[in-house]
Amino acid sequence: MAVFVGALFVASRLVPGPAHEGLAAADGTRRRYVLNGLRLFVLTGAVVALAAMTNTWSPATIVERFGAIFGAANVLAFAVALALYVTGRRRQRRGLLDGGPAAMLRDFFYGVERDPAWLGVDLKMFSYRPSLIGLALINVAFAFAQWERHQRLAGPLLLYEVFTLLYVANYFHFEHGMLSTWDVLEERFGWALVWGDYVLVPFFYSLPGWYLVDRLTPLPTAATVGLVAMYALGFWLFRGANEQKHRFKRDPAAPIWGRPPETLGGRLLVSGFWGLGRKLNYTGELLLYYAWSLPAGFGSPIPYLPALWLTFFFPHRAHRDDRRCRAKYGALWAQYCARVPWRMIPWVY
Incomplete structure (x- = not known):
């Protein structure tokens, strides 16, 4: 090692x-x-x-x-x-x-x-x-x-x-x-x-x-296709949201999904994935880990331990991020939360 x-x-x-x-x-x-x-x-x-x-x-x-x-x-x-x-x-x-x-x-x-x-x-x-x-x-x-x-x-x-x-x-x-x-x-x-x-x-x-x-x-063919689709969706959410955030921090005028970005106070992005949920990058990564685990079937909980750990860890981290952003941005963060009320799953959580 x-x-x-x-x-x-x-x-x-x-x-x-x-x-x-x-x-x-x-x-x-x-x-x-x-x-x-x-x-x-x-x-x-x-x-x-x-x-x-x-x-x-x-x-x-x-x-x-x-x-x-x-x-x-x-x-x-x-x-x-x-x-x-x-x-x-x-x-x-x-x-x-x-x-x-x-x-x-x-x-x-x-x-x-x-x-x-x-x-x-x-x-x-x-x-x-x-x-x-x-x-x-x-x-x-x-x-x-x-x-x-x-x-x-x-x-x-x-x-x-x-x-x-x-x-x-x-x-x-x-x-x-x-x-x-x-x-x-x-x-x-x-x-x-x-x-x-x-x-x-x-x-x-x-x-x-x-x-x-x-x-x-x-694996049955249908299961393989379903897992590939789950992985692709997770990858799109995870990498897409992170890439948009990184691009905005580097260049606040960079287009998001082909359009000028919409912001709050020029500091918080409310376009793209960040206009749908405050932590869709976590949602995407969680889907990736479940796509890793599901090929193992349901004979044991062992292959699901990483995904289950992240199922609890990511909501905890989302709450922690909210506290930090509230302290950093103040009233602007309250406006963002009112505009984008969902953390990881739009219309659910």
């Missing part, structure tokens, strides 16, 4: 990529980012393919050693979070024990710094790379394991592989869109985000693939 993350860190430092300037944070500062995530994703895929074709290494090894790798990921996450705590407090000229247990725990959990960087690599943006490339690699390992055990790839796992690899590839294609998110602009980087990146996303979100390795029952 450390070798994988370390190799990606070195590659993030050395592999060229397009430079993007982030939006201004609340304190007015801006950062520049080298967004080479897509190149690292392709490079990792090429290395894995070469190793598999030359019988140097099989991705199925990940499945055989899944427990050990999971344990190593947890150790790494705690080590990184501890290093961030120590370096962050030192940069702020604070003692490691200052503030007492409550302040120490808060700084360890949520982080001390907003934009920590090591050797010129922004750690918050970097950590999405081992997170999502790791998710893709684990899922590919499930496909190799099924092939080695059963000499074929069953339809449910194949569909799951296509869905998840498209999701990861699209994230890196749209990597610049992360620069306009609250997570990157304002959230501090501590154990909560580190553990989410290095453990939760690659290991928990891959549970449907783990479950499908030894499930060979074919």
Whole structure:
């Protein structure tokens, strides 16, 4: 695990990529980012393919050693979070024990710094790379394991592989869109985000693939078509809403669905998806996760755990976002909520 993350860190430092300037944070500062995530994703895929074709290494090894790798990921996450705590407090000229247990725990959990960087690599943006490339690699390992055990790839796992690899590839294609998110602009980087990146996303979100390795029952054609339609709808909502928000933040005059954008006070977008619901991007992503889970059928709750977790997490996050936006925009946010009363499902919620 450390070798994988370390190799990606070195590659993030050395592999060229397009430079993007982030939006201004609340304190007015801006950062520049080298967004080479897509190149690292392709490079990792090429290395894995070469190793598999030359019988140097099989991705199925990940499945055989899944427990050990999971344990190593947890150790790494705690080590990184501890290093961030120590370096962050030192940069702020604070003692490691200052503030007492409550302040120490808060700084360890949520982080001390907003934009920590090591050797010129922004750690918050970097950590999405081992997170999502790791998710893709684990899922590919499930496909190799099924092939080695059963000499074929069953339809449910194949569909799951296509869905998840498209999701990861699209994230890196749209990597610049992360620069306009609250997570990157304002959230501090501590154990909560580190553990989410290095453990939760690659290991928990891959549970449907783990479950499908030894499930060979074919999917009916109608079910496959329905799942593809669900995935396409979710993708349209998720990526479309996020792309509109990012474009508006970069250029408030950019057209939305071919028309000039309608705004409130020039600050809040009420065109496109953002005129239909305040968090349709969450709705779309939730549909994607259910499309990942449904190929597993209904024999076990295990493949549905990620989707069920997000079913509770996204409404909670939508309420949290409402509170933050109300504090930031004041009366303007109240006008927006009156104009767009629905959060995730128009006319329902």
